[in-house]
Amino acid sequence: xxxxxxxxxxxxxxxxxxxxxxxxxxxxxxxxxxxxxxxxxxxxxxxxxxxxxxxxxxxxxxxxxxxxxxxxxxxxxxxxxxxxxxxxxxxxxxxxxxxxxxxxxxxxxxxxxxxxxxxxxxxxxxxxxxxxxxxxxxxxxxxxxxxxxxxxxxxxxxxxxx
Amino acid sequence: xxxxxxxxxxxxxxxxxxxxxxxxxxxxxxxxxxxxxxxxxxxxxxxxxxxxxxxxxxxxxxxxxxxxxxxxxxxxxxxxxxxxxxxxxxxxxxxxxxxxxxxxxxxxxxxxxxxxxxxxxxxxxxxxxxxxxxxxxxxxxxxxxxxxxxxxxxxxxxxxxx
Numbered sequence: 001x002x003x004x005x006x007x008x009x010x011x012x013x014x015x016x017x018x019x020x021x022x023x024x025x026x027x028x029x030x031x032x033x034x035x036x037x038x039x040x041x042x043x044x045x046x047x048x049x050x051x052x053x054x055x056x057x058x059x060x061x062x063x064x065x066x067x068x069x070x071x072x073x074x075x076x077x078x079x080x081x082x083x084x085x086x087x088x089x090x091x092x093x094x095x096x097x098x099x100x101x102x103x104x105x106x107x108x109x110x111x112x113x114x115x116x117x118x119x120x121x122x123x124x125x126x127x128x129x130x131x132x133x134x135x136x137x138x139x140x141x142x143x144x145x146x147x148x149x150x151x152x153x154x155x156x157x158x159x160x161x162x
Numbered sequence: 163x164x165x166x167x168x169x170x171x172x173x174x175x176x177x178x179x180x181x182x183x184x185x186x187x188x189x190x191x192x193x194x195x196x197x198x199x200x201x202x203x204x205x206x207x208x209x210x211x212x213x214x215x216x217x218x219x220x221x222x223x224x225x226x227x228x229x230x231x232x233x234x235x236x237x238x239x240x241x242x243x244x245x246x247x248x249x250x251x252x253x254x255x256x257x258x259x260x261x262x263x264x265x266x267x268x269x270x271x272x273x274x275x276x277x278x279x280x281x282x283x284x285x286x287x288x289x290x291x292x293x294x295x296x297x298x299x300x301x302x303x304x305x306x307x308x309x310x311x312x313x314x315x316x317x318x319x320x321x322x323x324x
Contacts, residue, residue: 021232028234070183071305072190072277072314112300114276115234136298136316138274143233152234154298154316 002098005049005061010039013051013058016083017042024145026120027079042079047106050098052082052091059086062095064102067112076108092123096130100159109160115152117142124153132157164260167211167223172201175213175220178245179204186307188282189241204241209268212260214244214253221248224257226264229274238270254285258292262321271322277314279304286315294319 005013014035021029021038029041043049046063053059060082067077078099082091103111115138116124124134132155140149167175176197183191183200191203205211208225215221222244229239240261244253265273277300278286286296294317302311 024233028230028232030232068190068277068303070190070192071186071307072303074305075300075303110301110303112303115230135300138237138297138316138318139272139320141230141234141237141272141274143236145233154300156300158301 001053002050002095003053005043005051007039007043009051009053009058009061010043011035013061013081013083014038016058016081017061019084020081024143026117026123027081028115028142047076048102050095050102052086052095054086057083057085059083059089060091060095062099064099064106064108066108067114074107074109075112076103076106076110077112077114078103092126093130096127100130100157104159110156110158113153113155115141116155117144118151118153119144119147124155127155130157163215164212164257165215167205167213169201169205171213171215171220171223172205173197175223175243175245176200178220178243179223181246182243186305188279188285189243190277190304209238210264212257212264214248214257216248219245219247221245221251222253222257224261226261226268226270228270229276236269236271237274238265238268238272239274239276240265254288255292258289262292262319266321272318272320275315275317277303278317279306280313280315281306281309286317289317292319 046065049063062080066073067075134153135156136154138152141152144150208227211225213223224242228235229237296315297318298316300314303314306312
């Protein structure tokens with residue numbers, strides 16, 4: 001079930017969040033950030049944040065926010081995280097589809113991912129399957145935990161025509 | 163002369179800042195933002211902010227900050243603004259060249275502009291002259307004050323090899 005996050009949910013989700021940022025394979029977040037800073041970043045700054053809950057377990061979470069202000073605030077940005085135990089079960093796909101519905105309901109017209117790490121092939125392929133297009137490659141924009149400098153992709157999907 | 167900004171400088175620069183954001187032709191900033199929010203955004207959040215001062219007049223200003231956190235914090239982002247009265251005098255060029263020197267001194271390895279409005283041809287051409295490359299086009303990502311929806315470019319320059 002996808003529903004809006006609570007602070008208690010985030011505390012349950014924190015081990016997943018921490019393992020994702022410590023791995024330094026997907027997110028450009030400070031790997032040593034505190035739970036307070038993470039909560040601010042993931043749950044307070046965004047417009048909305050959701051969890052994917054299954055039988056009391058938090059299997060995933062995503063946020064949605066404007067990608068820019070003023071004349072750029074019709075494009076949104078989302079970030080998704082899935083618990084290790086829930087990989088391969090379609091949680092990311094369901095969250096991304098949900099986020100596109102929410103985006104349209106919030107009035108956004110397009111969705112942009114600013115830095116999809118090129119070596120994160122599972123994510124790149126899933127976003128492509130869901131209609132996102134790589135519109136640019138940022139050369140060596142990410143210092144991968146085990147692979148060193150790798151490229152990042154900017155991915156984009158128009159949700160509504162203007 | 164380029165030097166670090168003070169709060170008094172920003173107050174002198176505010177009419178330029180306000181005219182730039184109200185025009186809605188170049189920046190994805192809220193056109194109605196207060197001077198307090200603008201000061202926070204332009205002078206507090208960034209790593210450093212500079213002014214171009216000439217005989218007590220503030221002709222331009224720019225900020226520099228990391229474009230991402232953690233494993234992405236070797237790429238910086240800058241924003242530049244020039245006073246109307248100082249256009250065509252090379253102020254933007256001098257600020258961009260200065261910012262590249264500062265970037266390297268701060269340890270950044272590349273510089274990225276996330277949304278150069280495509281119709282801002284003077285800026286696009288200047289950044290290209292200074293070695294920046296358009297690495298992607300964001301379709302209709304900016305609602306231009308007079309032209310409606312226009313594209314934005316992501317521009318990038320490698321400052322040091324890794």
